[in-house]
Amino acid sequence: MKTPSFADIASRYRISNGTRFRLADIEPADPWGVSLKGTAEDLLSDGVKRLADLQERLYAQDRWSVLLIFQAMDAAGKDGTIKHVMSGINPLGCEVHAFKAPSSEELDHDFLWRTSRVLPRRGHIGIFNRSYYEETLVVRVHQNILARQQLPPALVTKNIWRERFEDINAHERYLARQGIVIRKFFLHVSKEEQRRRFLKRLEESDKHWKFSLADVGERAHFVEYMQAYEDTIRHTSTEWAPWHVIPADRKWFTRIAVAATIVDTIETLHPRFPSADPKVKAELTKVKAALEAEVKAGAAKAKGRAK
Ligand code: ATP
Numbered sequence: 001m002k003t004p005s006f007a008d009i010a011s012r013y014r015i016s017n018g019t020r021f022r023l024a025d026i027e028p029a030d031p032w033g034v035s036l037k038g039t040a041e042d043l044l045s046d047g048v049k050r051l052a053d054l055q056e057r058l059y060a061q062d063r064w065s066v067l068l069i070f071q072a073m074d075a076a077g078k079d080g081t082i083k084h085v086m087s088g089i090n091p092l093g094c095e096v097h098a099f100k101a102p103s104s105e106e107l108d109h110d111f112l113w114r115t116s117r118v119l120p121r122r123g124h125i126g127i128f129n130r131s132y133y134e135e136t137l138v139v140r141v142h143q144n145i146l147a148r149q150q151l152p153p154a155l156v157t158k159n160i161w162r163e164r165f166e167d168i169n170a171h172e173r174y175l176a177r178q179g180i181v182i183r184k185f186f187l188h189v190s191k192e193e194q195r196r197r198f199l200k201r202l203e204e205s206d207k208h209w210k211f212s213l214a215d216v217g218e219r220a221h222f223v224e225y226m227q228a229y230e231d232t233i234r235h236t237s238t239e240w241a242p243w244h245v246i247p248a249d250r251k252w253f254t255r256i257a258v259a260a261t262i263v264d265t266i267e268t269l270h271p272r273f274p275s276a277d278p279k280v281k282a283e284l285t286k287v288k289a290a291l292e293a294e295v296k297a298g299a300a301k302a303k304g305r306a307k
């Protein structure tokens with residue numbers, strides 16, 4: 001097979017219009033992706049390099065920002081993907097935020113509060129490791145969490161999930177209009193592959209720290225989570241903030257597909273180093289001449305001393 005372009009890889013898993021989306025349409029071990037194994041190393045290193053260059057331009061240009069949201073079941077590879085894909089990036093222009101079960105202070109606010117405070121500034125890339133999407137995932141699967149959210153009872157109706165989708169879409173539309181380019185990744189791992197990865201964590205002592213008993217509890221709700229993911233993706237895949245459903249049974253492929261999507265996204269912004277205005281340019285030419293003259297003067301002095 002001809003090596004696909006990053007745009008091909010990105011578009012294969014992009015859900016820009018969710019109405020007809022079915023999770024079953026995307027296999028966690030997509031054979032098309034698996035067939036790229038031979039070129040995997042080159043594709044990933046190319047992606048990491050291109051991303052580093054694009055990020056530098058994005059940062060220098062200081063106009064657009066990029067928000068990357070990662071959602072997945074445990075052991076789907078969120079942390080490893082973020083680490084590998086962003087490995088060439090200048091940390092000055094990139095922040096990663098992980099969102100766990102909310103604190104009591106966070107529960108005392110609207111659900112977009114905690115993420116809104118840490119949105120990426122212009123020129124930056126912000127990464128959310130979990131996000132406000134937990135509000136239509138874990139909170140929907142475990143509705144007792146909703147009861148702890150201190151909402152006025154009159155506002156908790158059977159429409160609550162539809163309302164949350166509407167609010168999230170409106171929020172993302174607003175951010176998009178502010179120059180924040182949003183891409184959302186669901187790393188789609190199968191239940192069987194999750195089982196293998198959990199077992200591996202239990203078998204290797206230096207991986208025990210990654211294992212939590214709570215993860216096994218969530219695994220028991222795998223099917224409900226898949227339904228919640230499908231419904232969320234159907235309702236919140238928009239032109240301005242599409243979901244990318246990434247096959248996650250092969251870690252090496254997940255990384256390539258995510259890197260390709262981010263590169264493709266930032267390339268469409270054509271970030272460029274700002275060019276200095278003519279006055280500044282003239283000043284820079286003078287400074288350059290002065291710096292060069294310093295060396296010449298230094299050399300002449302040294303010659304004089306040597307005589
Ligand atoms: P890792 O296990 O790789 O360290 P993680 O993202 O799974 O990373 P954990 O501390 O294991 O981190 O889990 C965070 C938990 O917090 C998840 O079970 C998630 O569903 C839960 N959580 C996140 N946001 C919310 C929320 N708004 N309401 C309730 N639970 C939430």
Ligand code: MG
Pocket residue numbers: 074212215
């Ligand atoms: Mg976890």
